[in-house]
Amino acid sequence: MISKSIKVAVLGCIILLTSCKEEQKKYDKLMTNNILLQEWEGSYQGTPAFDKMDVADVKEAVEKGMKLQLQEIDAIANNEHDPTFENTIAAMESAGKPLDRVFTYYGIMSSNMSSPEFREVQAELAPKLSEFRSKISQNEKLFQRIKAVYDASQENPLESQEQRVVDLTYKQFEMNGANLDTEKKKRYAEINKELSTLYTKFSNNVLHDEENYVTYLTNDQLGGLSDSFIKSAAKIASDKGQDGKYAITNTRSSMDPFLTYSTNRDLREQVWTNYYARGDNGDDYDNNKIIAEILKLRKERVGLLGYDNYAQWRLQDRMAKNPENAMDLMLKVWPAATARVKEEVTDMQKVANELGDNITIEPWDYRYYAEKVRQKKYDLDSDEVKQYLQLDKLTEAMFFVAGELFHYKFTPVEESSVPVFHEDVKVWEVTDKDSGKHIGLWYLDPYAREGKRSGAWATTYRSSTTFEGATNVLASNNSNFVKPAPGESVLVSWDDATTFFHEFGHALHFFAADVKYPTLQGGVRDYTEFQSQLLERWLSTDKVINQFLVHHETGTPIPTELVEKIKKTSTFNQGFGTTEYLASALIDMKLHLADPTNIDIDKFERETLDELGMPKELPMRHRTPHFGHVFSGEGYATAYYGYMWADVLTSDASEAFREAEGGFYDKNVADKLVKYLFAPRNAMDPAEAYRKFRGRDAKIEALMRDRGFPVPKS
Structure with missing residues (x-):
């Protein structure tokens, strides 16, 4: 394979053959010295050498990968030939392969196999990576070439996928400050650098609290727990050097079943508190001040671009288009969800009273008594169902x-x-x-x-x-x-x-x-969850x-x-599920619409939930101090509502299958599903793609029917 450095250099100018050979030698030497940069070998077009990756190689690989990509970008930006799709946009699409390979390993070490050593490297690299991205997004010569291709394509449109790439690339640069003056560009880059460090610290703080708040049980504290859960908890405790005990880790997969089945209310409260207090323990790993600083920097950054708030900037290229549309959807569903919670709590309190438990339902009781209600109303034991879910x-x-x-x-x-x-x-x-x-x-x-x-x-x-x-x-x-x-x-x-x-x-x-x-391959955030939410329907x-x-x-x-x-029971506990989710989505949006000056995160969360009428018997799905979707990066910032937006599409699309002759396995509808909803990724406008599948826009009525909520009148 010809090195990318050579390919881009050829695009940029005529290079002497001897220079090409020297360039290839430098490239080959660099690649062979670090496994993370090397092209993948073996069958299946080559696969990552996961068995050889080492934290010790990460820093060098990332820094060299960035250097290589910047050389490629400079060659594109300084190309003496007039800008074209091929020598500018396609060349950019080709650039950065070594760094892409590095980030495959980086992602594993960050998400699947993190260690204290990696976290140190990650914290050191975060601001450098931010500077690297700014050097590309603020490269004036590069942007002028992109703009020239974009402007020309508005007069003479390109082939559909080429045009889509041009449009998305131009929009991305524009949204990231390419049109700013020199001083504002400088500040924009500084803000991104500061944010990158804060994002890394936020996520590492949450991971710290997940790893360090473990509840150990003794034999007399296992009431209500299944044999399989007990055996797993014993193994985890043993692996942590606590033989003879049982470990409840500070993760949802451990917390959720414990809160559902444990008969020990005090322990339920302890496990619940540990989980929902992640990042909010008033210690060195507390995230509240970090969040406040993130919000201030985000608002300042989009202010440089002329936006009133972060949500306006972020949602302009999403299906919702603006925060008002997103809020409108959420607030249409919110009253029905919270009303259902009141019904669920009434049912739970009645069961608790019948059992003589002499308690008032608290958040750590919700799952436990909801399960009791499920068994009473529907004679359905969730643990019995689990025996068939291998x-x-x-x-x-x-x-x-x-x-x-x-x-x-x-x-x-x-x-x-x-x-x-x-x-x-x-x-x-x-x-x-x-x-x-x-x-x-x-x-x-x-x-x-x-x-x-x-x-x-x-x-x-x-x-x-x-x-x-x-x-x-x-x-x-x-x-x-x-x-x-x-x-x-x-x-x-x-x-x-x-x-x-x-x-x-x-x-x-x-x-x-x-x-x-x-x-x-990228996606529109309030659309890409739709396809995966739709696939859930085939389980039943x-x-x-x-x-x-x-x-x-x-x-x-x-x-x-x-x-x-x-x-x-398909609509059972929908009050809980919908409300805990929507509370997080609404807080996400309202935080980014608020003035972050002197903001007190705990107070804002508490007062906003009170204003919304949040039921006291349940928490947000993701409390603000550990809301990684929103504060460990920007992927879901002001976009957590997207799951609900996608749910509207999901419910509506599901009805297309239900109405078909072959149901959920109807061949004609399935073919349209693949053709219009899966295959295009972001090569087609999502709204257009959905209309091609369904013949019309999605309607909220299907969502309300799915959840057993009152359907709003047209």
Whole structure:
């Protein structure tokens, strides 16, 4: 493969052959000295050398990767030829491959295998990376070339995907200050540098509190907990040097089932407090002052661009377009959600009274008594359902759905043929089940461990593009299921199974992509959750239930009567689920609409929730001090509402399948799903793509029906 330095230099000017040879020698020497920069080798178009990565190589690799990319960018910016799509936009799309490779490893060390040593390097590199990005976004010569291509394309439009790349690239530079004067550009870059450091510190503080607030139980404190949970907790405690005890870690996967089943109310309160106080303990790892500073810097930065607040700037290229539209959607749903919470609390309090518990429902009681209500109202025990939800069988179920809708086949890869970063990671090859065509690899990292961030997420190590030859996809799903004791099955809740399908939806979105340029792999934040939320619906289809939900010990299928109970509870606890989510989304938006001068984060959160009428019996899903979606970076800042926006699309699209002759496996609707909703990624305007699929815009009525809320009158 010809080095990118040479390719871009050729685009920039005529280079003597001897200079090219020298450039190649320098490039080859640099690559061979650091494994993180090297091109991936082996089968499947090459895969990351995860088994060889070392924290000691990170700093050098990132710094050299940045240097290489800046050389490429300078060559593009200083090209003596008139700007064209090929010598400017396409050249930019090609630039930065070594650094991209480094960041594949960097992402693993940050999210899956973090360590104190890496965090030190990460903190040191954060401001340098910010400066690097500013050097590109504020390169005046580069922007003038981009602008020239953009202006020309407005007179003579390019092929659709080329035009989309030009439009997105120009908008990105414009939104990041390319049109500012020199002084404002300088301050803009300074702010980004300050923010990068704050984001890193925020996320590391949360990770610290997740790792260091562990509740250890003794034998007399296990009331209500299942055998499988107890065995897992014992193993975790043993791994932490606490033999004979049981560990409840400070993560959702451990907290949630404990709060649902533990009969020890004092311990429920302790575990609840640990979890919801992450980043809010008044110590060196407290995030409140960091958040206040982030908000001030964000407002100052967008002020340089002429915006009144961060939300205006951020939402201009989203489906919502502005904060008013996002708030309007949330506030249409909020009253119905909180009204349902009151009904749920009334039901729970009644059960508590009947049991003679002599308590008033508090946040650490909600899950426990909701489960009691579920059992009473629907005769449904969540732990009974878990006996039929095995992780391995759910994985098979996802493969089945992918085969039915996308014609994909998943085949396990021999462990020795693809390097992995941990023994728990498994890999499958993805092929077209009709033609046998290779599509990519799917990596699964399912279990929680120290150094791994909480939650569930999907990512890619390589995306599909065709502009320099077709590339395959290397996609991964990452979860935090509690690892079972040896020989035990991994049993998960219905909610966790839903999340598993959700994240797999992201992976299918990666695999199905049919785009030419890397920029088009990006997504519109209030749209990209739609595809994954939609895939959740296949978990409850008859074909999945009848084939893959079998008892982990006996292998018997889930009883029909239990399935009926599950379906009847589809709107159960929607008050809790919707309200805890919307509270976080509303706080996110209101924080960014508020004046951050002298803001007291705890006070703002408390008073805003009071003004909204937040029920006291439950918390926000993500309290502000650990709201990583919003404050460990900018991906979801003023965009957490996007899950609700995507839910409207999801509910509406689901009705398209329900109305079809073949239901959720209707071939015609499935083909349209892949063609318009998955394959284009960001190569097509999301609103247009949805209209092509549905024949109209989505309607909120479907969402309200899905949740069992009153449907608003037209």
